[in-house]
Amino acid sequence: MATMGRNLNEVRVGDREFWEKGPPHELFREIREHCPVHWTNGISEFPGETGFWSVTTADDIHTVSRDWQTYSSERGGITAANAVFPIELVRAMFIGMDPPKHDRLKALFQAGFTPKRIAAHEEEIRQIVRSVLDRLEGRDECELVNEVAQPVVSRVIGSFMGIPEEDDGVWANLMNSILGASDPDLNPGGIDDAIQKGVPEIFERCNKLIAERRETPTDDLTSVLVHAEIDGEKLEEHEIVMGFFLLVAAGNDSTKATYSSGMRALMENPDQRRLLLDDPSLIPGAVEEALRMFPAFAHFRRTATRDTELNGQQIKEGDKVVMWYVSSGRDATRFEDPDRFDVLRNPEHQAFGAGGRHYCLGTALARLELKVLFEETLARYPNMELAGEAEAVESPFLNQLKCLPVRLGAA
Numbered sequence: 453m454a455t456m457g458r459n460l461n462e463v464r465v466g467d468r469e470f471w472e473k474g475p476p477h478e479l480f481r482e483i484r485e486h487c488p489v490h491w492t493n494g495i496s497e498f499p500g501e502t503g504f505w506s507v508t509t510a511d512d513i514h515t516v517s518r519d520w521q522t523y524s525s526e527r528g529g530i531t532a533a534n535a536v537f538p539i540e541l542v543r544a545m546f547i548g549m550d551p552p553k554h555d556r557l558k559a560l561f562q563a564g565f566t567p568k569r570i571a572a573h574e575e576e577i578r579q580i581v582r583s584v585l586d587r588l589e590g591r592d593e594c595e596l597v598n599e600v601a602q603p604v605v606s607r608v609i610g611s612f613m614g615i616p617e618e619d620d621g622v623w624a625n626l627m628n629s630i631l632g633a634s635d636p637d638l639n640p641g642g643i644d645d646a647i648q649k650g651v652p653e654i655f656e657r658c659n660k661l662i663a664e665r666r667e668t669p670t671d672d673l674t675s676v677l678v679h680a681e682i683d684g685e686k687l688e689e690h691e692i693v694m695g696f697f698l699l700v701a702a703g704n705d706s707t708k709a710t711y712s713s714g715m716r717a718l719m720e721n722p723d724q725r726r727l728l729l730d731d732p733s734l735i736p737g738a739v740e741e742a743l744r745m746f747p748a749f750a751h752f753r754r755t756a757t758r759d760t761e762l763n764g765q766q767i768k769e770g771d772k773v774v775m776w777y778v779s780s781g782r783d784a785t786r787f788e789d790p791d792r793f794d795v796l797r798n799p800e801h802q803a804f805g806a807g808g809r810h811y812c813l814g815t816a817l818a819r820l821e822l823k824v825l826f827e828e829t830l831a832r833y834p835n836m837e838l839a840g841e842a843e844a845v846e847s848p849f850l851n852q853l854k855c856l857p858v859r860l861g862a863a
């Protein structure tokens with residue numbers, strides 16, 4: 453099938469060439485229009501890997517996401533390329549499990565994510581954001597990803613989990629090198645190096661913290677996890693460690709990504725920023741619009757457990773099925789003029805997943821963190837401007853900027 457000189461049958465969606473400057477939105481638009489469930493025949497960077505189905509529309513992602521019996525999180529990996537994360541690591545976290553194992557663990561973890569517990573953190577999050585912004589005092593310019601977003605998200609998840617503040621930098625580096633392992637700037641040693649060095653160090657730090665909380669309970673999440681109980685059942689040590697790993701990874705990268713891309717969109721669309729400055733109660737809607745246009749994870753993946761059909765395509769048992777949230781957020785059948793950043797849109801997006809068992813556990817925390825980050829940044833620097841080229845992480849999985857230089861403007 454050829455469109456605009458491109459043969460979609462031959463396109464390998466996961467290949468690096470398409471992701472050097474962020475997600476290939478034009479390519480996804482063509483795929484949605486011409487073959488919304490699209491077969492990619494292999495991944496050039498990993499020659500041993502099988503290909504995958506790309507699910508690109510909001511309706512089809514909704515179907516896949518809610519049918520865990522047909523589309524398993526446990527059977528294969530959770531990213532298009534198996535090589536990105538070792539399968540044993542994925543299956544040890546509940547994001548890589550199917551029911552009933554998944555449901556038991558998620559229920560125990562949910563004990564730490566009640567709306568009441570999250571809401572109680574608003575003031576603390578605001579203080580964290582303010583103190584990070586305070587460090588910019590007297591400066592004309594800064595780099596928003598590493599000087600604002602990273603220290604804020606690290607400290608928020610760190611304080612939530614009970615990680616000592618002086619360890620924030622170590623955790624952030626470990627997580628960035630493991631999750632962004634395909635990007636040479638984030639991880640010059642390559643994927644294997646990041647995993648071999650990073651994972652044991654992370655486990656060691658987790659074990660220490662867990663032992664301390666067992667001994668002396670506090671009110672942080674690690675303490676909640678150590679002591680959580682459902683029907684007389686508690687979490688085992690390795691389950692806590694793996695959950696801890698999942699939470700710090702998810703909490704570290706995701707919110708940072710949406711904040712940075714959202715701030716860039718506000719600077720590129722001063723009329724939209726003006727709306728928020730005039731009426732800050734619109735900020736939660738702007739958060740949703742940023743999530744729609746810049747979902748932190750470009751995709752998650754399932755594996756078919758049986759032969760099936762999806763939107764007219766025959767899928768075989770064992771096939772990889774990739775849900776592209778970067779595509780469904782711009783599905784024109786759901787969103788009018790989908791490439792326009794519109795803070796009044798209040799979209800129903802799939803950035804946190806499309807429902808079903810694996811729907812993001814951290815939605816309330818992420819939404820609160822993003823709201824406070826936008827509120828405080830806009831209040832302090834209403835005239836912030838772009839001061840150079842933003843750079844995207846080169847990855848078909850992590851949809852985030854690694855560098856966003858800005859001029860702060862008079863406060």
Ligand code: HEM
Pocket residue numbers: 517546547548558609698699700702703704706707710747748749752753802803804805806809810811812813814815817818
């Ligand atoms: C902008 C912020 C965030 C985005 C866009 C996001 C996105 C997602 C997505 C798409 C999934 C589902 C994957 C699937 O269906 O397979 C997911 C799962 C998950 N997220 Fe988030 N996330 C965010 C923030 C957070 C935060 C702050 C935390 C926790 C501290 C968190 C914890 C989790 C966990 C534990 C899962 C696995 C749930 C399960 O498998 O049942 N996320 N997230």
